[in-house]
Amino acid sequence: MVKKILAIVSIAATAGALSVGSAAAQDAAKGEAVFKQCMTCHRADKNMVGPALAGVVGRKAGTAPGFSYSPLNHHSGEAGLVWTQENIITYLADPNAFLKKFLTDKGHADQAVGATKMTFKLANEQQRKDVVAYLATLK
């Protein structure tokens, strides 16, 4: 009897874990397809309209060698912005709003002006998660 109850509990726990997992899952293969939209401006290994994105996950904002950033993007890095996966996922929904909020929260409201050169927004949250999973594979 006890064994049977334990078995049921463990099945329920596994099912719970699986459903949580799939809601939060990131799919790098799907992200590679999403990244085609970024390729209008970005490549992994060279600066174009936008900075090179290989190694961007974990990188301080505004530091791709040789790329000329907007003051907004540059100052965010100076104020401590690091491109964690979570940050990029939020940023891609509205890059201007994200950078201005970051600078304001850090006490640099005076620098939260102007506009980022990244004019692209990705509204779909699942696509944002997937493309960031793909970015994490670009070393």
Ligand code: HEC
């Ligand atoms: C229309 C061109 C364009 C598109 C499309 C675009 N970007 Fe950008 N991106 C830029 C530019 C330009 C910058 C530099 C922003 C600045 O200096 O203010 C940038 C900056 C970034 C940064 C910050 C890099 C750093 O070193 O601080 C990330 C991350 C980023 N883009 C990711 C993406 C992803 C992911 C996509 C696709 C979902 C994408 N971008 C689509 C032009 C673009």
